[in-house]
Every structure is written in C-alpha cells, then in structure tokens.
Amino acid sequence: xxxxxxxxxxxxxxxxxxxxxGWLRHHALLVVSLVLLAAFSTVNSNVLSIENLRNILVxxxxxxxxxxxxxxxxxxxxxxxxxxxxxSLVSVVSSMAMVSLGTxxxxxxxAVGLLVAILVSASVGCVNGFAxxxxxxxxxxxxLATWNIVLTFASTVSNGFPIDGLPVAFxxxxxxxxxFGLPIPLLITLAILLxxxxxxxRTTFGRRLxxxxxxxxxxxxGGTRNGWVLFWAYITCSILVAxxxxxxxxxMGSGEPNLGGSLTMDSIxxxxxGGVSLRGGxxxxxxxxxxxxxxxVLSNGxxxxxxxxSVQQITLGLVIIVALLVDRLRGSTRLV
Amino acid sequence: xxxxxxxxxxxxLLRRLGVVTLLLIVLIIVIGLLEPRFFSRLNQxxxxxxxxxxxxxxxxxxLVMIVGGFDLSVGVVAALSSIATATVMGAMGGxxxxxxxxxxxxxxxxxxxxxxxxxxxxLINGLCVALxxxxxxxxxxxxxxxxxxxxxxxxxGVPIYGIPxxxxxxxxxxxxxxxxxxxxxxMAIGALLWLILNHTRLGxxxxxVGSNIQASRMTGLPTTRTLLLAYMCSGLxxxxxxxxxxxxxxxxxxxxxGSLMIQSIxxxxxGGVSLRGGxxxxxxVIAGCLLLAIxxxxxxxxxxxxxxxxxxxxxxxxxxxxxxxxxxxxxHRD
Numbered sequence: 120x121x122x123x124x125x126x127x128x129x130x131x132x133x134x135x136x137x138x139x140x141g142w143l144r145h146h147a148l149l150v151v152s153l154v155l156l157a158a159f160s161t162v163n164s165n166v167l168s169i170e171n172l173r174n175i176l177v178x179x180x181x182x183x184x185x186x187x188x189x190x191x192x193x194x195x196x197x198x199x200x201x202x203x204x205x206x207s208l209v210s211v212v213s214s215m216a217m218v219s220l221g222t223x224x225x226x227x228x229x230a231v232g233l234l235v236a237i238l239v240s241a242s243v244g245c246v247n248g249f250a251x252x253x254x255x256x257x258x259x260x261x262x263l264a265t266w267n268i269v270l271t272f273a274s275t276v277s278n279g280f281p282i283d284g285l286p287v288a289f290x291x292x293x294x295x296x297x298x299f300g301l302p303i304p305l306l307i308t309l310a311i312l313l314x315x316x317x318x319x320x321r322t323t324f325g326r327r328l329x330x331x332x333x334x335x336x337x338x339x340x341g342g343t344r345n346g347w348v349l350f351w352a353y354i355t356c357s358i359l360v361a362x363x364x365x366x367x368x369x370x371m372g373s374g375e376p377n378l379g380g381s382l383t384m385d386s387i388x389x390x391x392x393g394g395v396s397l398r399g400g401x402x403x404x405x406x407x408x409x410x411x412x413x414x415x416v417l418s419n420g421x422x423x424x425x426x427x428x429s430v431q432q433i434t435l436g437l438v439i440i441v442a443l444l445v446d447r448l449r450g451s452t453r454l455v
Numbered sequence: 456x457x458x459x460x461x462x463x464x465x466x467x468l469l470r471r472l473g474v475v476t477l478l479l480i481v482l483i484i485v486i487g488l489l490e491p492r493f494f495s496r497l498n499q500x501x502x503x504x505x506x507x508x509x510x511x512x513x514x515x516x517x518l519v520m521i522v523g524g525f526d527l528s529v530g531v532v533a534a535l536s537s538i539a540t541a542t543v544m545g546a547m548g549g550x551x552x553x554x555x556x557x558x559x560x561x562x563x564x565x566x567x568x569x570x571x572x573x574x575x576x577x578l579i580n581g582l583c584v585a586l587x588x589x590x591x592x593x594x595x596x597x598x599x600x601x602x603x604x605x606x607x608x609x610x611x612g613v614p615i616y617g618i619p620x621x622x623x624x625x626x627x628x629x630x631x632x633x634x635x636x637x638x639x640x641x642m643a644i645g646a647l648l649w650l651i652l653n654h655t656r657l658g659x660x661x662x663x664v665g666s667n668i669q670a671s672r673m674t675g676l677p678t679t680r681t682l683l684l685a686y687m688c689s690g691l692x693x694x695x696x697x698x699x700x701x702x703x704x705x706x707x708x709x710x711x712x713g714s715l716m717i718q719s720i721x722x723x724x725x726g727g728v729s730l731r732g733g734x735x736x737x738x739x740v741i742a743g744c745l746l747l748a749i750x751x752x753x754x755x756x757x758x759x760x761x762x763x764x765x766x767x768x769x770x771x772x773x774x775x776x777x778x779x780x781x782x783x784x785x786x787h788r789d
Contacts, residue, residue, distance in 0.1 A: 250777060254777050255784070256776045256777055256780045257776065259525065259592045260720065260724070260730060260776050261773065261776065263717060263720070263772065264717075264770070264772040264773035265769065265773065266769070267717055267768055267772070268765075268766050268769035268770060268773070270765060271762055271763060271765045271766035271769070272766070274762055275760075275762050275763070384596075384600055387596070391593075397593060427608060428607075429604040429605070429607040429608035431604075432600055432601075433601050433604035435600060436598065436601035436602075436603075436604060439596075439597040439600065440583065440594060440597040440598070440601070443583075443587075443589045443590070443594060444583065444587050446589075447588055447589050
C-alpha cells in the first residue's frame with residue numbers, strides 16, 4: 120500500500136462521463152438497436168406497438184439460443200456452419216417421432232420428441248466434435264461438409280414435405296403459454312441463458328472453454344485436455360440447437376424441412392455482432408442476447424417496411440462484414 | 456532407392472500427380488465396367504465440360520488456399536458474372552445479332568462486364584483479408600450472403616436471356632479435337648498457372664505468403680499485393696466459370712454456381728492443397744476436379760437421386776480433410 124500513488128478525487132461529472140462512456144462502449148449495439156427502432160417507427164408507427172415489441176422479444180428469444188450455441192464453439196476458435204441444417208433435421212425427425220407415437224399420452228409424446236431432438240442434434244455435434252477435436256480438422260471445413268450431409272437428410276427424410284398432426288398441447292405448452300403474462304419461449308430462453316452463464320463462469324469446463332480459445336498452447340501446458348474441451352463444446356452447442364429447434368417447431372405447429380434456412384447466418388451474425396471474437400476466448404453471456412435483439416429488430420423493421428427478402432439478405436451480409444472489421448479494429452487496440 | 460530411377464514414366468507421373476490420380480483411374484475403370492454408357496462420346500464431352508467449369512473455379516480456390524485463405528463466394532460470383540454478362544449482352548441486342556462485327560462487340564463487352572464483376576468481388580474480399588486482416592472464411596461467408604442476395608434481387612429468380620447464338624455454339628457447346636472448347640480453355644489456363652506457380656517470382660511469393668505471412672512481411676515481400684492478387688484471381692476464375700456455364704445453358708441464372716463452392720473446396724483438398732496454406736499443385740487439383748466430375752456423372756448414370764449428391768459431396772469432403780489430417784499427424788510422428 121505504500122507505493123500507491125495518491126490519486127486526485129475525480130469530479131462527479133467526470134466520473135459520470137466515464138461511466139456513461141464505458142457503458143456505451145459495451146452496450147453501443149443496444150443503443151443502435153433503439154435508434155433503429157425509432158427510425159423504423161417514423162416510417163411505420165406499428166413498429167413501436169406493444170404487440171410488435173412483444174413479437175420482437177419472442178422472435179429474438181429463439182435466435183438468442185442459436186447465437187449462444189454458436190458462441191460456445193466460436194469461443195474455442197471454432198464454428199458451426201451445420202447449425203441451420205441441424206435445426207431443419209431436428210424439426211422433421213422429432214415431429215415424425217411424435218406423430219408416429221400416436222395420441223395416447225401427450226406428455227410421453229412430447230418427452231420422446233424432446234429426447235429425439237437432442238439425440239439427433241447431438242449425433243451431428245458428435246461428428247463435428249470428433250473431426251475437430253480428435254482428428255484436428257479445420258472446424259470450418261468440417262461443418263461445411265456436415266452442413267451438406269445434414270441438409271440432404273433433412274430434405275429427404277420426409278421427401279421434403281412438412282410433418283403435420285403434432286399434438287395441440289405441443290404448441291400450447293411450448294409456444295403459446297404465458298405464465299405471469301410472459302411468453303414461454305422467452306422464459307425458457309432466460310432459464311437456458313442463466314444456466315449457460317453459470318456454466319461459463321462458475322464451472323471448470325466453462326473456464327477451460329475460454330482458456331482453450333484464448334491460448335490453446337497455454338491451456339495444454341496448464342494440463343487441460345484440449346481435445347475433450349473442444350469435443351464437449353460441439354456437444355453443448357448441438358444440445359442448445361436441439362432445444363431451440365424444438366421450441367421453434369412448437370411455434371410452427373409442424374415439422375418443417377427448411378426451418379433452419381437462414382439460421383446459420385443469423386446465429387453467426389448475432390454472435391459476432393454481439394461481440395464474440397473470432398480470435399477465440401472472448402465473449403460474454405450478454406453477447407448473444409444483444410446480438411439477437413439487434414438482428415431481430417433489423418429484420419422485423421425491414422419486414423414491416425416490406426423490404427424485399429433478398430435486400431434483407433444483402434443487409435445482413437453487409438452488417439456481418441462491418442461487424443468483422445470492427446471486431447478487428449477493437450482487437451488491434453488490444454495489447455495482448 | 457535404385458528402383459526409383461528405373462520405374463519408368465508412368466510411375467514418375469503417378470508420384471508427381473499423387474494418390475488422387477490412382478483413385479481417378481480406379482474410378483474410371485469401375486464405372487466403365489458398371490455402366491458402359493460412361494465411355495460414349497456424348498458422355499465424355501459432358502463430363503469434361505462439367506469438369507472444365509469446376510477446374511476453373513478450383514484454380515481460384517487453390518490460389519486463395521495457397522495464401523492461407525478460403526473463398527466461399529466462388530459459387531455466387533459465378534452466378535453474378537453469368538447474370539452481368541447476359542444482362543449486358545441482352546441490352547446490346549445479343550439475341551438478334553448474327554455473326555458480324557457488332558456481335559463481336561456485344562460478346563466482348565458482355566464478357567468484360569462478367570469478368571469485371573467477379574474481379575470486383577475478389578478485390579473486396581482481398582482488401583478485407585489483406586488490409587482488414589479479417590478471417591477469410593468469415594469475410595467470404597459474408598460476401599456470399601451479400602452477393603447471393605444481389606443475384607436474387609437482380610433476377611427475381613428468372614433466367615436472363617441475351618447471349619448470342621454464336622457464343623453459345625462455340626464457347627458453350629463447341630468441341631475442338633474431340634474435346635470441349637471449355638476444357639481446352641481450362642487446360643490452357645492451367646498450363647499458364649503451372650508456369651507462374653513453378654517458375655516465376657510471383658509463384659514463390661504466393662507459396663511464401665501462405666507458409667508464413669509474418670516472415671514474408673518481415674523479409675519485405677509484397678504480402679498485401681500478393682494476397683490481393685490471389686483473391687482477385689479467384690474472382691476472375693469463378694467469373695470465367697460462370698460465363699462459360701451461362702453460354703452452355705444460354706442464359707444467366709441466379710442458381711448457376713450452386714454446388715461450385717463446396718466442390719471447388721473439395722477438389723482442392725482432394726488434390727492435396729493444404730488448409731494451412733503454402734502447399735498446392737495445379738496438376739493434382741485438376742485430377743481432383745476430374746474425380747469429382749466423374750463421381751457426379753456416375754451418380755447421374757446410375758440414376759441416384761440428385762438430392763443425395765450433396766450428401767456424397769459432403770462425405771467426400773469430410774473424408775478428404777480427415778485423411779489429410781491423419782497423414783499429417785503420421786508424418787509428424789515419424
């Protein structure tokens with residue numbers, strides 16, 4: 120304590136400014152989202168209606184799960200291009216399982232549906248994880264390959280037709296229920312994110328995820344079995360994807376062979392825009408939340424303004440590229 | 456080691472071309488036995504023409520992978536240039552022109568527009584990678600999304616006509632010495648590329664930048680220019696593939712390069728181009744492309760559903776990268 124230099128007491132205004140600036144730096148995207156909302160509302164007043172805001176919240180809650188899944192693997196310098204295709208496959212296969220069980224017991228049907236969803240998705244995660252962790256293949260190329268494989272399965276399992284005849288309770292319980300006036304998808308997402316935050320910050324596995332991503336050599340020297348961490352990262356990612364796909368299927372009311380269409384890009388966009396760094400080991404639990412809200416506000420606004428689907432796609436791509444460049448600029452000011 | 460000196464031309468060629476050539480020969484024999492139509496003249500032309508499109512795109516992919524990158528935008532770039540070419544030609548009245556001088560201008564300007572659009576996308580990719588130092592995979596993924604949106608917006612999913620008959624007849628469907636013109640073109644460019652990679656300073660730079668970019672930068676190599684050039688070439692070759700495909704089917708279409716991206720990556724990896732950069736040979740990549748084109752053709756001949764072909768490509772890619780990685784591990788252990 121002897122060497123501590125005497126620091127002058129900063130004025131209240133200065134402290135306030137620093138606080139606000141610091142908050143802004145971390146939550147700039149939230150501000151941008153609000154500005155975007157305001158801008159959209161000047162053109163279409165429906166944007167700020169309670170109905171639509173609730174809609175945005177519900178829509179973004181699905182994307183939060185997928186972005187969180189993407190974050191888990193990006194933290195380890197990995198990537199999951201097969202995410203969208205897996206969502207489609209899970210939707211079709213778990214629906215088929217539920218329909219084929221018949222309507223004797225709804226609870227059993229839903230339980231089996233969820234179990235099948237997790238098994239299907241986890242088997243994709245297993246292949247990804249095995250190739251990345253055990254064989255040491257580049258995750259981009261691995262998931263590019265599994266993306267093609269899974270997509271084929273998704274579009275051939277039901278010959279490309281949607282699966283109808285799901286129990287009504289499925290949609291009632293997992294999409295339309297609203298205990299305490301809060302939509303159930305949002306509640307489930309919050310619970311998942313809380314569990315994820317606990318896992319990332321309080322468990323050894325969580326800390327190792329960051330370590331393996333930030334500095335694989337150091338992690339190895341420190342006694343971490345990097346392969347295991349990588350493998351379980353892909354498994355964790357796939358389980359999150361399964362839950363998200365299950366909820367999304369409940370919302371649709373049928374198993375859809377192209378449910379995951381743009382979700383790969385959306386989830387990557389949300390994670391990267393939210394501040395998960397592609398250099399690994401850098402990301403917060405708030406990243407997928409903020410990123411998902413931003414992407415949803417953007418697409419919701421463009422939908423209400425009747426912007427063409429392809430223009431929306433162009434916009435999203437441009438936003439990703441800008442986010443990447445910004446991420447890089449942020450990185451170059453870092454000392455490490 | 457004495458046998459090595461005596462094992463003749465074929466063995467030397469095989470060593471030079473790698474395992475992929477052996478696989479290729481085995482595949483040709485097997486499919487030829489299973490389905491005699493494989494060797495029919497029409498089918499040969501068909502396979503080689505499809506291979507030519509893939510070979511061109513794979514040249515670009517190879518160059519980008521040699522400098523340690525990736526290009527996921529090759530498929531949509533092919534679509535973009537096919538549309539740009541068809542649009543310009545259509546605007547100049549390409550449908551109605553006969554083989555005279557004005558038709559020449561139409562073709563020249565149309566092809567230039569297509570090539571320019573491809574090179575432009577490559578330039579943007581290259582700038583982001585070389586100056587922004589962003590992950591090539593991510594940038595080209597973003598670019599794939601953007602350009603994919605542009606081509607759909609531009610065409611509304613409707614084919615664009617306007618490519619002159621004379622161009623379709625020669626570039627698209629013509630043959631010379633029993634081989635498709637497109638294939639001759641791909642081989643000529645391949646020869647040029649082989650010369651550049653093996654016998655010029657530029658080739659040396661490309662391999663050096665891919666092997667160790669920091670070291671290259673410190674020794675004063677023009678790393679930025681080399682990277683830019685690689686990505687622009689990738690755009691150029693993808694554009695050429697797109698233009699040739701458009702002249703084959705007679706129109707520019709948004710879905711034209713659908714499977715080109717994954718196939719070009721797979722062909723490069725099968726041809727021994729390393730995902731870590733710094734390694735890659737033209738002749739092996741050509742063999743890889745031929746292999747994939749023949750696999751695709753065999754699936755068609757054996758009437759296997761087209762949907763399953765994406766599955767086969769995925770499995771081949773996964774197997775190829777896994778094998779590359781395993782052999783790498785083994786060589787490290789030795």
